[in-house]
Structures are given as structure tokens and as C-alpha cells.
Amino acid sequence: MDTVEILRRLVAFDTTSRRSNLDLVNWIADYLDGAGARVRLTSDASGEKANILATIGPDEPGGIVLSGHTDVVPVDDQDWASDPFALASRDGRLHGRGAVDMKGFVAACLAAVPGWRARELRRPIHLALSYDEEVGCLGVPLLIADMLAHCPPPALAIIGEPTQMRIGLNHRGFYGYRSVFHGRAAHSSDPRLGASAIEPAAAFVAALAGFGRQDGRGATTVNIGKIAGGSAINIVPERCEVVWEFRPPDDTAVGFVLAEVEGFVAGLPDGVSVETLPLARVLPLDCAADSPVVAAARGLGGLWPPLAMPFGTEAGFFQQAGIPALVCGPGSIAQAHQPNEWIAVIELAAADRFLARVGDWAAVDPSST
Structure with missing residues (x-):
């Protein structure tokens, strides 16, 4: 044939x-x-x-x-x-x-x-x-x-x-992740009794947006594909999901982004944790x-x-x-x-x-x- x-x-x-x-x-x-x-x-x-x-x-x-x-x-x-x-x-x-x-x-x-x-x-x-x-x-x-x-x-x-x-x-490579932030729900009349999952997730998104520029070569790009969290306006949110990806030109850039993510996670406020799962790796x-x-x-x-x-x-x-x-x-x-x-x-x-x-x-x- x-x-x-x-x-x-x-x-x-x-x-x-x-x-x-x-x-x-x-x-x-x-x-x-x-x-x-x-x-x-x-x-x-x-x-x-x-x-x-x-x-x-x-x-x-x-x-x-x-x-x-x-x-x-x-x-x-x-x-x-x-x-x-x-x-x-x-x-x-x-x-x-x-x-x-x-x-x-x-x-x-x-x-x-x-x-x-x-x-x-x-x-x-x-x-x-x-x-x-x-x-x-x-x-x-x-x-x-x-x-x-x-x-x-x-x-x-x-x-x-x-x-x-x-x-x-x-x-470039392609690395995709799902980061799920877990907090503690409470009545919004006294947010101190809870721990918002959305606020640190929002700070995480802001940090991600800067990683490409911080790479110095302008070659690494970052995209936030999805954010979902919270249940009502008067409840401190106990969960927020961020689906994100970055595209690095080489292993050095990969290490830079992952080290920055690890540093951010190490500084989460009390009562908040995050679980990051890989979705794709090229x-x-x-x-x-x-x-x-x-x-x-x-x-x-x-x-x-x-x-x-x-x-x-x-x-x-x-x-x-x-x-x-x-x-x-x-x-x-x-x-x-x-x-x-x-x-x-x-x-x-x-x-x-x-x-x-x-x-x-x-x-x-x-x-x-």
C-alpha cells in the first residue's frame, strides 16, 4: 500500500x-x-x-x-x-x-x-x-x-x-495545574471566625500573572484558565479552585516558576491550605x-x-x-x-x-x- x-x-x-x-x-x-x-x-x-x-x-x-x-x-x-x-x-x-x-x-x-x-x-x-x-x-x-x-x-x-x-x-513547554484552596466557612458578619479561600487564591492569581515578566527573557507565559469559589455573598468561602498553566522555554524557566509557587504556598495565612494537582506536562x-x-x-x-x-x-x-x-x-x-x-x-x-x-x-x- x-x-x-x-x-x-x-x-x-x-x-x-x-x-x-x-x-x-x-x-x-x-x-x-x-x-x-x-x-x-x-x-x-x-x-x-x-x-x-x-x-x-x-x-x-x-x-x-x-x-x-x-x-x-x-x-x-x-x-x-x-x-x-x-x-x-x-x-x-x-x-x-x-x-x-x-x-x-x-x-x-x-x-x-x-x-x-x-x-x-x-x-x-x-x-x-x-x-x-x-x-x-x-x-x-x-x-x-x-x-x-x-x-x-x-x-x-x-x-x-x-x-x-x-x-x-x-x-516552549506546557505545564497545567489545578490549585484548590481550602479555608474555613463562617458567617460574613464576623470574618475573623473563618478563613477565606478566595482571598489567598486571588493573591495567588496576581502572583502567577507576574511570573512571566519576572522571568526576564519575556518568553514564559502564564494563563489563568478558570477560577471558581464560594457559595453565597454572606458566607466566608471555604473553597476556591484555580486552573492555570505556564509555558516555559527551558528547564531554568520551569524551575523559576515552580520555586515561586512553592514560596507563595509556604506563606499562606492560618487556616488556609492548598492542594495543587498536575493536569498536563509537555x-x-x-x-x-x-x-x-x-x-x-x-x-x-x-x-x-x-x-x-x-x-x-x-x-x-x-x-x-x-x-x-x-x-x-x-x-x-x-x-x-x-x-x-x-x-x-x-x-x-x-x-x-x-x-x-x-x-x-x-x-x-x-x-x-
């Missing part, structure tokens, strides 16, 4: 993050097994979601990881011109949910497998396909841990999010332009100059695990998450050429490069 036909099959699976992805996972696993790849699955606690790790080539260190996610965002309340889960071709564009984000890249990787298998590979090619990227990169830590436990260390990872085949070196990516992974990606056909990426990816998780990583994939992020989502046929063709060169790279004896 070629890339377009495989994409047609993948789009037909409704892998919206709130649903199981197992039907798609089983189809891909059967396809890869039939093509001679070594396939491993890892599941979430419910058993309703699974990652796929497949290896083509020798069981040797120094391979390449091609990474993508299997889940898609919802189509609820979007006006589509055709069935979002049936690939439609119009004017050189292939429309369907996930066509660009990011089943197009996954389809191109799967279509390349028979060609890779026909080569005498000297270095392995690993396909790493995760679950629940769209709701906070929940599957990729388990996927990477399984890879490191069962595969020799790879040399690099390329995450195929849509960049129009330009190389992406840097993006690690920042910081790849140097002169690194070997960039040279390799450019040799494979990744386009230069690098793309500024306002969106997050799973690349930072690979980087944190010691696997040099960058982002490079077909299509434009501008079409992602939109009604009538699409990827251009010529973009898929560019991905096919890129992945054919991955086979060339893996066929070369690493000692000669």
Missing part, C-alpha cells in the same frame, strides 16, 4: 483522545508484523490505550527514532464539508481528521517499511507511536521507558509533527543548530532555515531521556485541529522522499560516517 491508501485506513479509525485507540493500534501492529518488523505494545492502566514500538533492522545502538502520535482532537461543533473520518480528496488536498496532525506522517512511515526491509540495514529504524499526545503527552513517557529498556540507545529522534518538512529546533525542546541531529536531518532532506514552533511536541521527552531530538514532518500546523483538516499530496510525497533517505542512512556502516 502507498502512503495515501494507508492514510485512508488510518483516518477511518476514530482515535479521538477520549476514545480507545486499540482498533488502530491492532491494525498497525498486524501491518508491521506482516512486514517483518519487531513490534512491542505498552498500555495505559485501563488497557484501553496503547503505544506501538516497532524496529526494522539490526539490534544495534545508534539507530533513528521516527515518532508520532495516534490520537486526534474532537470534531464536535465543527462544520465539515465531508465525513471527517473518511479521507476525501479535493484539489490536491486530502481532508480528514488527523490527516495532518499527524496520521499523514505515520502513514508515510508505514509505507516506507517494505522498502527499508528490502535493504541491508546497518543501523535500526524505530517507529514510536504514542497515545494521548493531544491531552498532555500521557503515553510517550511509557513508550520511551520501554524503548530504553528493550532497545540499544538510539542516536537521534525525529518527531514528525507538521512543519512543512522544515526543521524545528525549539519550542517538556520544552532546546536543540542546538550545530548539533549532529540537525546535520543528520538536513542530510535526509529536512528544510532550512529552522521553523519557529509556537506549538508543543513530544520531542522534549526524548531529549530529556538523552536521545537528541528535533521536529520535522509533512503539512502545516495551520491546518491542524481545524474543520476540513487537510494535508497536501505534495507534502506526503516530500515525506516519502525523506523517509527513503532514512533507509539510505540506516544502510550505511556507521563506522564509515
